[in-house]
Every structure is written in structure tokens, then in C-alpha cells.
Amino acid sequence: IDAVGAITFANNVSTFNALTVESNVAVNANVDITTDVGALAIDADAENATTGLLTVAAGVTLTSAAGITLDATTARDYLHCCWHTERR
Numbered sequence: 001i002d003a004v005g006a007i008t009f010a011n012n013v014s015t016f017n018a019l020t021v022e023s024n025v026a027v028n029a030n031v032d033i034t035t036d037v038g039a040l041a042i043d044a045d046a047e048n049a050t051t052g053l054l055t056v057a058a059g060v061t062l063t064s065a066a067g068i069t070l071d072a073t074t075a076r077d078y079l080h081c082c083w084h085t086e087r088r
Contacts (some may be wrong), residue, residue, distance in 0.1 A: 002046070009033055018066070023045035026053040032061045040064040044072040 001007055001018070006026040013031050018038025022028055027044040034040075036060060045052020054072040061066055 011034040016040075024049065025051055026055065029040075029056045029060050029062065031057075032063070036065055039066040039069070041069040042071065044070075048073045 002022045004024050006028065007023045008028040008030060010028075010030045011069070015034045017030060018035050019033070019040050021042045023044055024047045025045075027041075027042050042054060044054035047072055052072040054070055056062065062070075
């Protein structure tokens with residue numbers, strides 16, 4: 001999923017084989033997001049400009065069969081988090 005504006009996951013739990021999300025402004029995870037085969041990658045500032053907000057709501061779980069990369073790099077700030085995930 002690639003967008004110039006914000007991307008929001010809301011209303012229903014989302015499951016994908018693999019998922020790459022790229023926004024130039026923000027990514028909001030308001031529901032659980034799962035990848036059941038491949039990796040989950042979320043970039044909340046794909047152009048690495050001065051904006052970029054990655055929000056994961058309280059109680060929301062991000063789950064991946066092959067790893068998670070979260071990135072909200074901006075011209076001034078850098079956030080990059082990776083978690084080891086259990087293989088099922």
C-alpha cells in the first residue's frame with residue numbers, strides 16, 4: 001500500500017500474506033495487523049521529509065511470520081524498530 005496521504009487501518013482486523021505500507025505523512029494502526037507468510041514493513045515517511053508519524057493504538061498487536069520493520073524517518077528524526085517474531 002503506497003499513499004501520499006495518511007494510511008489508517010481501522011474497523012476490522014487485517015491479515016495479509018505479506019505487507020509493505022508506505023505513506024508520505026502518517027500510518028495509523030487502530031486494529032491488529034498480521035502477516036501470515038511474509039514480513040510486515042511500515043514506513044510512515046517514505047520520502048524522508050519533515051513529517052512522518054507512526055501510531056499504534058493501545059491494545060493493538062502487530063504480528064508477522066517473517067519479521068517486522070517500522071520506520072518513521074524524517075529529515076530531523078529517525079525511528080527504526082525491529083522485533084524478532086516467533087515462527088509458527
